[in-house]
Amino acid sequence: xxxxxxxxxxxxxxxxxxxxxxxxxxxxxxxxxxxxxxxxxxxxxxxxxxxxxxxxxxxxxxxxxxxxxxxxxxxxxxxxxxxxxxxxxxxxxxxxxxxxxxxxxxxxxxxxxxxxxxxxxxxxxxxxxxxxxxxxxxxxxxxxxxxxxxxxxxxxxxxxxxxxxxxxxxxxxxxxxxxxxxxxxxxxxxxxxxxxxxxxxxxxxxxxxxxxxxxxxxxxxxxxxxxxxxxxxxxxxxxxxxxxxxxxxxxxxxxxxxxxxxxxxxxxxxxxxxxxxxxxxxxxxxxxxxxxxxxxxxxxxxxxxxxxxxxxxxxxxxxxxxxxxxxxxxxxxxxxxxxxxxxxxxxxxxxxxxxxxxxxxxxxxxxxxxxxxxxxxxxxxxxxx
Amino acid sequence: xxxxxxxxxxxxxxxxxxxxxxxxxxxxxxxxxxxxxxxxxxxxxxxxxxxxxxxxxxxxxxxxxxxxxxxxxxxxxxxxxxxxxxxxxxxxxxxxxxxxxxxxxxxxxxxxxxxxxxxxxxxxxxxxxxxxxxxxxxxxxxxxxxxxxxxxxxxxxxxxxxxxxxxxxxxxxxxxxxxxxxxxxxxxxxxxxxxxxxxxxxxxxxxxxxxxxxxxxxxxxxxxxxxxxxxxxxxxxxxxxxxxxxxxx
Numbered sequence: 158x159x160x161x162x163x164x165x166x167x168x169x170x171x172x173x174x175x176x177x178x179x180x181x182x183x184x185x186x187x188x189x190x191x192x193x194x195x196x197x198x199x200x201x202x203x204x205x206x207x208x209x210x211x212x213x214x215x216x217x218x219x220x221x222x223x224x225x226x227x228x229x230x231x232x233x234x235x236x237x238x239x240x241x242x243x244x245x246x247x248x249x250x251x252x253x254x255x256x257x258x259x260x261x262x263x264x265x266x267x268x269x270x271x272x273x274x275x276x277x278x279x280x281x282x283x284x285x286x287x288x289x290x291x292x293x294x295x296x297x298x299x300x301x302x303x304x305x306x307x308x309x310x311x312x313x314x315x316x317x318x319x320x321x322x323x324x325x326x327x328x329x330x331x332x333x334x335x336x337x338x339x340x341x342x343x344x345x346x347x348x349x350x351x352x353x354x355x356x357x358x359x360x361x362x363x364x365x366x367x368x369x370x371x372x373x374x375x376x377x378x379x380x381x382x383x384x385x386x387x388x389x390x391x392x393x394x395x396x397x398x399x400x401x402x403x404x405x406x407x408x409x410x411x412x413x414x415x416x417x418x419x420x421x422x423x424x425x426x427x428x429x430x431x432x433x434x435x436x437x438x439x440x441x442x443x444x445x446x447x448x449x450x451x452x453x454x455x456x457x458x459x460x461x462x463x464x465x466x467x468x469x470x471x472x473x474x475x476x477x478x479x480x481x482x483x484x485x486x487x488x489x490x491x492x493x494x495x496x497x498x499x500x501x502x503x504x505x506x507x508x509x510x511x512x513x514x515x516x517x518x519x520x521x522x523x524x525x526x527x528x529x530x531x532x533x534x535x536x537x538x539x540x541x542x
Numbered sequence: 543x544x545x546x547x548x549x550x551x552x553x554x555x556x557x558x559x560x561x562x563x564x565x566x567x568x569x570x571x572x573x574x575x576x577x578x579x580x581x582x583x584x585x586x587x588x589x590x591x592x593x594x595x596x597x598x599x600x601x602x603x604x605x606x607x608x609x610x611x612x613x614x615x616x617x618x619x620x621x622x623x624x625x626x627x628x629x630x631x632x633x634x635x636x637x638x639x640x641x642x643x644x645x646x647x648x649x650x651x652x653x654x655x656x657x658x659x660x661x662x663x664x665x666x667x668x669x670x671x672x673x674x675x676x677x678x679x680x681x682x683x684x685x686x687x688x689x690x691x692x693x694x695x696x697x698x699x700x701x702x703x704x705x706x707x708x709x710x711x712x713x714x715x716x717x718x719x720x721x722x723x724x725x726x727x728x729x730x731x732x733x734x735x736x737x738x739x740x741x742x743x744x745x746x747x748x749x750x751x752x753x754x755x756x757x758x759x760x761x762x763x764x765x766x767x768x769x770x771x772x773x774x775x776x777x778x779x780x781x782x783x784x785x786x787x788x789x790x791x
Binding site: 193194195196200201202203205206263264265266267269270272273275276278280281282283284287339342343344345346422493494497498499500501503 | 615616617618619620626629630631633660663664665666667668669684685686687688689690692693694695696697698701702703704705706722723724725726781782783
């Protein structure tokens with residue numbers, strides 16, 4: 158089956174070459190970071206996690222969101238998602254690989270990373286994050302391989318895979334819950350220490366992930382003979398609508414509790430995010446962009462006509478994705494560190510090498526998705542040559 | 543850490559007998575047995591400390607003996623013991639109408655060697671752990687540099703080596719290890735000096751005699767006696783970490 162990755166047209170190979178170029182740039186800067194240290198990033202004594210860990214957090218959500226096509230299809234026998242599940246699973250695989258790479262590039266001593274397995278420490282949430290992420294990767298590789306292989310042979314998937322598919326549903330929820338627990342269990346960081354963090358992570362994930370899946374499906378439909386029909390996309394858009402509404406609702410809950418209680422160390426973080434703190438306003442325009450996009454997305458999604466019409470559906474999905482990316486991929490992690498527990502406000506902005514390494518990892522994810530989708534569509538004979 | 547603790551107590555007792563230089567260190571192993579082990583702690587007499595404005599003898603001594611680098615870029619700073627504003631060190635103390643000499647001065651801060659250290663709770667490799675005598679330790683050969691402990695510490699006591707620290711050490715003290723880039727470090731209560739019966743470097747270096755080191759587990763120890771008679775505060779007690787650093791006010 159894998160040999161199908163090697164047969165493709167010029168667009169396919171050109172795109173892969175382009176991605177390889179971006180990966181090479183990222184690798185170049187990673188080699189520099191490896192020899193100099195994390196000092197080449199914008200991180201500091203007070204802001205010790207930044208862009209890498211934020212991308213990791215965002216992408217765990219994208220990975221978990223595969224469950225939004227898997228669950229209706231396998232649990233509710235919703236047939237319209239039949240053609241989509243494999244796309245969801247491959248997206249999950251690519252996202253988990255990116256997550257692992259973002260953790261890896263954030264390590265101060267990457268050659269020692271296996272110490273996490275050598276000295277397993279169940280009281281650390283990072284241990285459970287490793288278990289849940291690697292388990293999720295194995296589950297999705299296994300499920301997608303077995304089901305696609307069955308499709309190739311024109312037979313039904315073997316019975317033993319069913320319980321494994323069912324297991325992958327709570328497992329998807331667990332990866333993002335554990336990721337939220339990484340943050341929400343720290344008394345030192347009031348911005349993260351909220352019980353609503355895990356639900357909020359899940360809601361934003363189930364909005365951003367399916368939004369991305371809609372956009373990618375529309376793109377593939379343009380480039381290939383693949384066409385899942387209108388129904389699964391419209392149904393996915395409904396899922397995005399519910400999830401985004403819940404996400405915005407939870408953000409408002411967070412704001413109310415933080416601001417009305419008026420405890421200074423809680424208020425300060427929101428002040429930093431939306432107004433700026435001690436002259437540091439780096440995130441302010443981004444956060445208001447995120448707010449504006451969330452409003453636009455909700456208006457377009459809640460109106461049934463704009464939700465199903467393709468151009469507005471695309472607009473809504475882009476708005477959801479970018480809004481949540483700003484919230485999780487830029488704001489959420491850094492704000493936990495500003496102000497620091499001692500009240501210091503240290504500016505942080507990713508440096509060029511930091512962004513280049515991150516873009517390189519995203520390019521690896523795009524490459525994995527391209528190759529896997531190419532294989533899946535080749536198996537189905539839906540590739541346009 | 544049972545074995546490590548036993549051998550530590552043995553050497554501590556032997557060393558203490560040999561040197562017998564300290565007024566705060568209990569000198570025999572018997573004392574430790576009677577109290578079911580030791581609990582090292584530090585008392586800071588803030589008024590005495592603040593009398594010496596601008597004094598940084600303790601920090602200098604600590605940073606020299608522990609090969610702590612002096613990095614010019616404040617973002618990459620590594621520090622084990624330093625002075626912090628009163629409001630920053632004690633964010634939940636009502637400081638509005640306090641004696642201004644106290645609130646406008648800077649107090650000494652370093653690792654609190656908590657009874658329930660959040661850093662130890664989160665470390666995924668046990669590269670940081672708590673000994674039974676209360677010392678929160680670091681294994682610089684095991685640390686993977688994930689900085690989860692830095693995120694978990696409510697006192698900002700931990701520093702990460704963003705770059706190779708060695709070129710930034712003026713003169714390397716050969717009796718103590720240097721660190722590599724990519725690991726976290728902090729004060730270890732001079733675990734290397736205690737078995738020799740010596741006081742922590744900062745305590746020894748303090749000319750104002752504002753620092754006192756001793757065993758909380760021994761009811762007859764000097765630190766316990768002082769805590770009985772004088773009012774002391776700890777940083778952020780509401781978090782339930784139970785720091786071993788007491789500030790006498």
